[in-house]
Amino acid sequence: MCSQEDEGYRLLKEYANGFMVSQVLFAACELGVFELLAEALEPLDSAAVSSRLGSSPRGTELLLDTCVSLKLLQAAVRGGKAVYANTELASTYLVRGSPRSQRDMLLYSGRTAYVCWCHLAEAVREGRNQYPKAFGIPSEELFSAIYRSEDERLRFMEGLQDVWRLEGASVLAAFDLSPFPLICDLGGGSGALARACVSLYPGCRVIVFDIPGVVRMAKRHFSAWEDERISFHEGDFFKDPLPEADLYILARVLHDWTDAKCCHLLQRLYRACRTGGGVLVIESLLDADGRGPLTTLLYSLNMLVQTEGRERTPAQYRALLAPAGFRDVQCRRTGGTYDAVLARK
Numbered sequence: 001m002c003s004q005e006d007e008g009y010r011l012l013k014e015y016a017n018g019f020m021v022s023q024v025l026f027a028a029c030e031l032g033v034f035e036l037l038a039e040a041l042e043p044l045d046s047a048a049v050s051s052r053l054g055s056s057p058r059g060t061e062l063l064l065d066t067c068v069s070l071k072l073l074q075a076a077v078r079g080g081k082a083v084y085a086n087t088e089l090a091s092t093y094l095v096r097g098s099p100r101s102q103r104d105m106l107l108y109s110g111r112t113a114y115v116c117w118c119h120l121a122e123a124v125r126e127g128r129n130q131y132p133k134a135f136g137i138p139s140e141e142l143f144s145a146i147y148r149s150e151d152e153r154l155r156f157m158e159g160l161q162d163v164w165r166l167e168g169a170s171v172l173a174a175f176d177l178s179p180f181p182l183i184c185d186l187g188g189g190s191g192a193l194a195r196a197c198v199s200l201y202p203g204c205r206v207i208v209f210d211i212p213g214v215v216r217m218a219k220r221h222f223s224a225w226e227d228e229r230i231s232f233h234e235g236d237f238f239k240d241p242l243p244e245a246d247l248y249i250l251a252r253v254l255h256d257w258t259d260a261k262c263c264h265l266l267q268r269l270y271r272a273c274r275t276g277g278g279v280l281v282i283e284s285l286l287d288a289d290g291r292g293p294l295t296t297l298l299y300s301l302n303m304l305v306q307t308e309g310r311e312r313t314p315a316q317y318r319a320l321l322a323p324a325g326f327r328d329v330q331c332r333r334t335g336g337t338y339d340a341v342l343a344r345k
Contacts, residue, residue: 026110034094043083104158116305123305161192168196174332174340180247191224198229242272251282256307266324281341286313
């Protein structure tokens with residue numbers, strides 16, 4: 001085979017084996033490998049890891065060695081045995097309690113998103129999410145399916161907290177939001193983005209607006225409500241009265257819904273918004289031709305298998321915002337996963 005054919009075959013194998021890499025990461029998180037090694041006083045051999053995790057010796061050794069190859073763990077030989085410790089990557093992103101931990105989002109991805117993705121072909125054929133096939137539950141009420149149990153709701157909220165822990169400051173700094181003293185974060189969940197907002201703009205107040213079950217869980221499991229600048233308001237943003245505000249934040253909201261539902265929501269926001277105020281849309285933006293970036297395209301497929309929406313281009317967001325009455329639409333790339341679109345009333 002020529003070198004070009006060799007490269008094509010290598011890429012094909014890399015793509016085909018991608019799910020295996022994901023499952024190694026998910027399994028190591030679920031089993032608690034990284035927490036165990038973080039808490040250990042010294043590197044541990046596979047027998048010690050197996051004993052403490054209650055996992056099989058053979059399976060544990062295979063998993064640990066694969067994690068070494070993936071640069072999630074490091075190995076050394078002591079007394080003729082391999083011993084394992086976390087790499088900096090694992091210590092930073094995979095250990096619960098790290099200020100940059102992504103463990104909860106990975107657990108959500110492994111236990112929920114991955115199961116839906118097993119039905120991607122059906123989603124493409126049918127053009128709808130796969131909760132009925134993946135979990136045997138109806139999906140006509142989207143968030144009843146997404147929050148299919150109290151545990152799942154908490155896992156989803158913890159996962160989003162991981163996301164905004166790393167991405168929140170950059171998207172909120174894409175535009176100067178200090179002229180907006182009262183901000184309403186629609187679908188704000190645990191209040192993680194609200195906390196990032198009041199940290200970046202100390203003079204503002206933030207109302208987190210979400211459905212009753214989410215608000216109750218936010219107050220029970222998360223600490224944002226302890227900040228006097230953050231308040232929580234229960235309601236359904238498609239039908240209940242919206243709090244008056246200077247700025248509405250829609251972070252990872254519009255990508256869940258059809259164009260028709262997005263237009264309906266934006267019209268409601270425009271009517272509730274104070275004159276001179278606006279809306280900040282936080283989403284992963286597609287390129288103008290809709291064929292990249294790859295991560296955003298994958299997220300758009302994830303919207304197909306898990307929601308009724310999609311990721312969009314800047315022009316597509318302008319086309320949603322303009323009929324609602326919003327003007328002066330500006331799009332800013334952040335260089336991270338999520339970008340920002342600001343429009344004014």
